[in-house]
Amino acid sequence: MENQTSRKRILLTGASGTVGFETLQHLVQHTDYEITVFDVKTQKSVKKLAPFKSRVEIVYGDISNKEQLLKVAQNKDVAIHLAAVIPPLADINPNLAYNVNVKGTENLIYALEKNSPECYLIFSSSISVYGDRIQNPEIIVSDVLQPSPGDQYGQTKVLCESLIRQSKLSWSIFRLAAIMGNHKISPLMFHMPLETPIEICTPKDTGRAFCKAIEHQEKLEKQxxxxxxxxxxxISYKSFLDKMFAEFGLGKADFPQKAFAEKNFHCGILKDGDDLDNILGFRQQNLKDYFQMVRHKIHPMQKKATFLFRSIIKKWLLSKSDPYKAHKKGNLKEMNHFFTQSEDKKLEKALL
Structure with a gap:
């Protein structure tokens, strides 16, 4: 009979999220892992996590509540911290983003240092910490951290990284590329410049990386x-959008000029991304796999209906474009945020 004390005790936060759910599915394949999930209680999280009840201890709570974390952080060998408020909600409600992302991380560190001081903490940061890289899209870990103005999410991740590095725990931080999974077409799509080169990673591969990291602590820790x-x-963002629109039945992403921002977003190419894969060997999917996944999720009837109403849908989407609205209204402050050059004529008129 297997000695219970030899089993690795894993704490996973944010298990109902896109990456968290994939990580959980990889974790449960290891019979020698004793898994505790800590997540916020919503209809979605309860439904998603229900099938794991017999295999995993599920604890619902609020990560901004220090007392709840002290209980769940007892006797843990590894903590995979994926709980976070992400865009667009992080931008709409920056206080919530700060409480969950920063205070939540601070609480988790405190709880682990107190109740599991030997615990290995693996944290998901983001490519957004590098800010706007349109001019120099090739990114390496040692680059300056400079989230774009107004990027609440990126700012919280920088603060979280600092807290983790200053902690007494053993840790690793993974800065995630564009994780494409259950992304819906939303107004946020207009904030990324069309010429942005983006490197994606599928949720399945990302979850695999977090799971595999557990067994490679000595090669990853404090890095x-x-x-x-x-x-x-x-892929370029323009090509990505065109392919996505085609899959959904929307035709081409043929929006007017100034519908998309020209600066102050993030993404790029991770020039040193192979370093992690060389250790973990987590990459098994590519862009072709991703678009195939998208294709399988869209019902043919839904695609036909979307195609029939594509012009109305695109008109509605355009009405949600913040850059386009700023351009139409001649809002100089917002135009300066979204566009590389302010329009001289409008500027002259405003100054007259």
């Missing part, structure tokens, strides 16, 4: 890595 899908996962 930061960029996590991306590699050269087979690089």
């Amino acid at each position: 930061i890595f960029n996590l991306g899908g590699g050269e087979d996962c690089v």
Whole structure:
């Protein structure tokens, strides 16, 4: 009979999220792992986690509540911390983003240092910490951290990284590329410049990386890595949008000029992304796999209906474009945020 004390005790936060759910599915394949999940209680999380009840201890709570974390952080060998408020909600409600992302991370560190001081903490940061890289899209870990103005999410991740590095725990930080999974077409899509080169990683590969990291602590600890899908996962944002629109039945992403921002977003190519894959060997999917996954999720009837109403849908989407609205209204402050050059005529009129 297996000695219970030899089993690795894993704590996973944010298990109902896109990456968290994939990580959980990889973790449960290891019979020698004793898994505790800590997540916020919503209809979605309860439904998603229900099938794991017999295999995993599920604890619902609030990560900004220090007392709840003290209980769940007892006697843990590894903590995979994926709980976070992400865009667009992080930008809409920056206080919530700060409480969950920063205070939550601070609480988790405190709880682990107190109740599991030997615990190995693996944290998901983001490519957004590097800010706007349109001019120099090739990114390495040692680059300056400079989230774009107004990027609440990126700012919280920088603060979280600092807290983790200053902690007494053993840790690793993975800065995630564009994780494409359950992304819905939303107004946020207009914030990324069309010429942005993006490197994606699928949720399945990302979850695999977090799971595999557990067994490679000695090669990873006290280090930061960029996590991306590699050269087979690089595409321009314009090409990505065109392919996505075609899959959904929307035709081409043929929006007017000034519909998309020209600066102040993030993404790029992770030039040192192979470093993590060389240790973990987590990459198994590429762009072709991703678009196939998208295709399988869209019902043919839904695609036909979307095609029939494509012009109305695109008109509605355009009405949600913040750059386009700023351009139409001649809002100089917002235009300066979204566009590289302010329009001289409008500027002259405003100054008259």
